[in-house]
Amino acid sequence: MIYQIAHTTIYTYNKYVELTPHIVRLRPRSDAFQTLQDFAIDVVPEPKGISAIVDLNGNDVLKLWFDEPTKELKIKVSSQVETHCHNPFNYLLEPWAMKLPIADYPAPILRHLQPYIEGRVDPAAVQLAQEIWHGSRGEILTFLSDLNQRIYRTCRYTIRETGAAFPPGITWRQQAGSCRDLTVLxxxxxxxxxxATRFVSGYQEGDLNNSDRHLHAWAEVYLPGGGWRGYDPTQNLAISDRNIALVSSAIPEYASPINGSFRGRGAYSQMKYDLSIEKLC
Structure with a gap:
């Protein structure tokens, strides 16, 4: 699939403000599953400088900095991406990674994966995992499919445009959440x-006739023998060629599309955005 994406984000302020440096994570990645064919960014007001950065997670991001007060910040990105993953199950698991829980990672692999495994796991997520594990007989791919399906069938999808992801206990108790909430669960x-898992921010093809578009989030799981593989509990899908990934991180906050702030006494901001996704072929 080849997709043309136009994504505009506009921040307006009630008075002139000074902008701190902003990090923009809206450049689609290029890897085995997708190829970035074209990318452009247009920013108003014109930044004093723009630098391309490879961050700690290996993502291609942009840093903008400004030197003039403004009452508006407009960031428009245009991308053309070709996706390649027609079969999300085209891999062969390592023999030692067929059953859960995985307790015997080879030491070199474990050192690499530790940031994606560690952390305080919410008791609600532990209970859910144990229930799914018991029903799946510990089969790793069955576990992932059943977990995806359980969250999809249990939790009502809601749109929440701003704010950090809710803790899993809140999402599971409310049985509702945005795509990032369901992903963190x-x-x-x-x-x-x-x-090992990481949070992915990106786009999803969805209904091409629907003009109401939003950024999307899903998870990638590291499967020994298969590498990073995507699962989307919001759609109950294994990720294939109808998703376009922007960035990923073990910490969801480091996958947010735009980070930055402003200075100005009594100033506040409003945000709006426009997103279009066109399938070219």
């Missing part, structure tokens, strides 16, 4: 079983 249930 999925991640922590996986980590309770010793599976």
């Amino acid at each position: 999925f991640m922590e249930a996986c980590r309770a079983m010793g599976l």
Whole structure:
């Protein structure tokens, strides 16, 4: 699939403000599953400088800094991406990674994966993981499929445009959440079983006739023998060629699309955005 994406974010302020440096994480990644064919960014007001950075997670991000007060910040990115993952199950698991919980990672692999496994796992996620594990007989792929399906069927999808992801206990108790809330719940249930996971921010094809578009989030699980593989509990899907990944991180906050702030006594901001996704072929 080849997609053309136009994504504009506009911040307006009630008075002139000074902008701190902003990090923009809206450049689609290029890897085995997708190729970035074209990318452009337009910023108003014109930044004093723009630098391309590879962050701690290996993501390609942009840092903008400014030197003039403004009452508006407009960031428009245009991307063309070709996706390649037609079969999300085209891999062969390592023999020692067929059952859960995984407790015997080879030491070199474990050192790499530790940031994606560690953390305080919410008791609600632990209980959910144990229930799914018991029903799946410890089969790793069955566990992931059943977990994806349980969250999808149990939790009502809601749109929440701003704010950090809710703790898994809140999402599971409310049985509702945004895509990032459901993703964090999925991640922590996986980590309770010793599976390394990371949070992914990106786009999803969805209904191409629907003009109401939003950023999307899903999880990637590291499967020994298969590498990082995506699961979307909001859609109950294994990620294939209809998702376009921007960035990923073990910590969801480091996958947010734009980070930055402003200075100005009594100043406040409002945000709006416009997103279009066109499938070219």
